Amino acid sequence: MSRGSLSADLNELMQEVNRLNPGSSLKLNDSIVCTIYSRAEEITGGIVLRRGKPKFDWDKKLDDVITSRVFGFPSMLLLLAVIFWITVAGANIPSEMMATAFFWGQERLTALLHWLHAPAWVNGFFVEGIYRCLAWVVSVMLPPMAIFFPCFTLLEDMGYLPRIAFNLDNLFKKAGTHGKQSLTMSMGFGCNAAGVIACRIIESPRERLIAMLTNNFVPCNGRFPTLIALAGLLVMGMATSLSASFIVVGVVLTGIMTTLVVSWLLSKTLLKGVPSSFTLELPPYRKPQLGRIITRSIFDRTLFVLRRAVLVAAPAGAVIWLLANVHIGGVSILAHGANWLHPFGQLLGMDGYILMAFLLGLPANEIVIPILLMSYMATGTMIELDSLEALRQLFVAEHGWTWLTAVCMMLFSLLHYPCGTTLWTIFKESGSLKWTALAALIPLGIAVIVCFVLAQSARLLGWV
Amino acid sequence: MGNRQLDNQADKIISLYDLPVGRSATVSSIQAEGIIRRRMLDLGLVPGTRVEALRISPAGDPKAYRIRGAVIAFRKEEAYQILINL
Numbered sequence: 001m002s003r004g005s006l007s008a009d010l011n012e013l014m015q016e017v018n019r020l021n022p023g024s025s026l027k028l029n030d031s032i033v034c035t036i037y038s039r040a041e042e043i044t045g046g047i048v049l050r051r052g053k054p055k056f057d058w059d060k061k062l063d064d065v066i067t068s069r070v071f072g073f074p075s076m077l078l079l080l081a082v083i084f085w086i087t088v089a090g091a092n093i094p095s096e097m098m099a100t101a102f103f104w105g106q107e108r109l110t111a112l113l114h115w116l117h118a119p120a121w122v123n124g125f126f127v128e129g130i131y132r133c134l135a136w137v138v139s140v141m142l143p144p145m146a147i148f149f150p151c152f153t154l155l156e157d158m159g160y161l162p163r164i165a166f167n168l169d170n171l172f173k174k175a176g177t178h179g180k181q182s183l184t185m186s187m188g189f190g191c192n193a194a195g196v197i198a199c200r201i202i203e204s205p206r207e208r209l210i211a212m213l214t215n216n217f218v219p220c221n222g223r224f225p226t227l228i229a230l231a232g233l234l235v236m237g238m239a240t241s242l243s244a245s246f247i248v249v250g251v252v253l254t255g256i257m258t259t260l261v262v263s264w265l266l267s268k269t270l271l272k273g274v275p276s277s278f279t280l281e282l283p284p285y286r287k288p289q290l291g292r293i294i295t296r297s298i299f300d301r302t303l304f305v306l307r308r309a310v311l312v313a314a315p316a317g318a319v320i321w322l323l324a325n326v327h328i329g330g331v332s333i334l335a336h337g338a339n340w341l342h343p344f345g346q347l348l349g350m351d352g353y354i355l356m357a358f359l360l361g362l363p364a365n366e367i368v369i370p371i372l373l374m375s376y377m378a379t380g381t382m383i384e385l386d387s388l389e390a391l392r393q394l395f396v397a398e399h400g401w402t403w404l405t406a407v408c409m410m411l412f413s414l415l416h417y418p419c420g421t422t423l424w425t426i427f428k429e430s431g432s433l434k435w436t437a438l439a440a441l442i443p444l445g446i447a448v449i450v451c452f453v454l455a456q457s458a459r460l461l462g463w464v
Numbered sequence: 465m466g467n468r469q470l471d472n473q474a475d476k477i478i479s480l481y482d483l484p485v486g487r488s489a490t491v492s493s494i495q496a497e498g499i500i501r502r503r504m505l506d507l508g509l510v511p512g513t514r515v516e517a518l519r520i521s522p523a524g525d526p527k528a529y530r531i532r533g534a535v536i537a538f539r540k541e542e543a544y545q546i547l548i549n550l
Contacts, residue, residue: 033505037513063519072522166537170523173539179526277500277542279507282528282535 059284063163072167080189081249083151088224091143098142102135125321128381133317133367136382137309140366144221145305148190149297157288161186162280173275175260176267178207180280185211185259188218189252191305192422195220196429204276210266212426213439216418217258219251222365226413227251229369230406232388233395255414262442270438305421309364312420316363320371323360324380334360334375348448349408349455351399358412363420368413404464408451415447478550480515480529481543488516488530489548496545508532509546 020028065071106127113123155161161183169179180202188195195215202208219227231247267273323334331339334356341359342352353375361368370382376394377383395401417423417440427436458464477492491513494504508531509515516530526537538546 029502030505030510034510037508037510067519067522067528069522166521166526166528167523169537169539170521170525173525275539277503278526278537278539279503279542280526280537282537284535 062285063282066160066163067167076164076167077249079155080186080252081245083148084189084224086151087144087148087221088228090147094143094146095139098139099135102139106131106135124325124380125318129321130314130317132382133313133320134310136367136370137313137364138306140225141222141309141364142302142306144224145191145302146298148221149194149301150293152187152190153293153297153301154288157286157293159283159285162282165280166282169278169280171260172263173278175263176273176275177210177263178202178204178276179278181207181211181214181259181263184215185218185256188215188220190221190301192216192218192220192418193305193308193425194301196422196425197304199429204273206267206271206273207276209430209435210263210271212429213266213435213442214259214262216422216439216443217262217415218255219414220365220419222419223413224248225366226369227410229388229391230410230413233392233401234403234406251410251414254411258415258446262446308421308424312363312424313367316360316367316420320360320367321381324374332378332380335378338375347455348412348451349404349458350412350451351405353399354405354409354412358416361419362417365413365419402464404455404458408455411454412447412451415443415450417441417444417447476550477547479544480517480538480546480548481527481540483515483517483529483548483550485517485519485527487550488514489550490514492547492549494546496542500542500545504542504546507534507536515546515548 066075109127109131110123113127164186165179165182168182172179172181181199183201184195184198187198192215195218196212199208199211199215202211227248228244231244231251234247235243267275320334323337324332326333328336337359338352338356340352341355345351345353345355348355353372356375357368357372360371367382370384373384373394374380374382376399395405418426423436423440426439427433430436480489480491483489491509491511493511494501494509496504513531518528518530518535520527521537526539527543528535528537529543530536
């Protein structure tokens with residue numbers, strides 16, 4: 001077909017469009033939809049019988065509480081707190097059992113290698129490096145995810161989640177984004193990678209990117225153990241787990257505020273634009289379907305995220321083992337790195353070892369504290385301390401921690417770059433290296449600034 | 465339902481946003497353009513449709529409306545673009 005006849009065809013087509021739809025007024029669209037609806041009404045009016053209203057409208061009563069001015073926000077916070085509590089309390093025992101099983105497996109593997117007369121580095125690299133890191137990540141990540149995701153999916157299945165979006169939409173609208181971001185944010189409490197995948201529900205590309213870039217500001221299951229341990233350290237002596245919970249809730253609220261502020265800044269600068277339209281259905285509540293909840297939460301979410309985490313953790317274990325066990329001038333590379341980072345860490349209220357632990361913890365946030373312990377004690381493999389008292393002894397007495405160190409580390413953990421799995425997911429979802437890099441650099445910049453300002457002002461004011 | 469619009473034509477026309485909670489009215493016209501207009505039509509918001517204002521978010525916006533048996537929330541900006549006969 002020649003170019004001339006093609007443009008002639010196109011002209012003819014455009015004339016036809018103009019005739020049917022003068023001035024692109026969409027009158028044609030309107031009349032089609034109107035006809036469809038009136039015809040549908042005619043048909044349903046003739047054949048569908050509607051039952052009278054039930055005496056007690058559960059949906060209405062429930063919504064009256066859940067979206068009320070008085071109980072709306074408190075009930076959401078309470079529900080979130082209950083889910084955290086179930087997750088943390090319920091995951092402890094299976095986590096410990098899995099860890100025990102994995103470390104039993106590690107001993108067997110070591111025995112096997114010994115029996116095969118394998119050189120010591122083989123055992124170190126493969127068993128103490130790769131196997132141990134994998135075992136750690138799986139045993140720490142799997143149980144909380146296997147509890148949190150079904151809880152979350154239960155709420156989703158019952159129809160509760162759109163009510164959260166309904167309650168919070170105005171805050172997100174003021175930040176220039178979409179109310180559905182409150183859902184992807186809640187998902188982030190379980191796992192930021194899952195939260196980033198959930199951003200697919202936001203239709204506008206601009207708002208979806210903002211939701212992806214800010215998902216990291218809510219602490220995921222991998223960071224909660226760190227936050228809880230540090231909060232416990234802070235209130236040591238006050239001897240209540242309640243005050244530790246208050247600190248953790250405070251951290252969570254700080255994270256939500258940061259999400260809103262950064263979303264607002266992004267929609268004023270890099271991702272300029274006005275909020276898109278918000279039409280959200282509030283579906284009727286319904287009985288949860290247990291089978292579907294389990295398949296969806298375990299297969300679609302838990303195992304999906306775990307697979308990505310394992311793919312990242314295996315090479316990470318190898319690298320961490322090498323850094324901790326290759327010595328230059330009698331000192332491990334890890335210690336060299338920590339010494340080099342030390343002045344910078346001091347500026348941020350922390351020390352070189354903590355920054356090194358965050359750097360090496362990039363693959364998965366749950367290994368930050370084990371790496372820190374390993375480097376403080378110069379053991380060469382990741383370890384765990386079983387009591388808070390032992391932790392305090394090591395941090396405060398031997399490494400000069402103050403309350404400022406703990407607070408700065410909590411804030412850094414809350415705000416710093418997302419884990420490797422999440423970054424990989426952001427890359428897969430956005431298809432852009434630029435946005436993936438920004439997803440790491442924006443939070444890192446914020447974490448550095450916040451910690452720097454806090455540490456310097458605390459020192460200036462003589463608080464430490 | 466289509467005929468009711470004719471009966472109410474003498475009444476005043478306001479935006480859906482101004483419909484008080486608990487009251488209902490019929491759609492007079494949709495002012496929105498483009499994708500938003502399309503979305504609203506797909507929800508069945510054609511002239512003559514009955515809508516009822518149900519509740520307001522605790523944050524003040526959006527509001528939820530009952531439209532053809534479904535509960536749909538619109539932000540202020542969208543609800544302003546839907547005109548109704550009170």
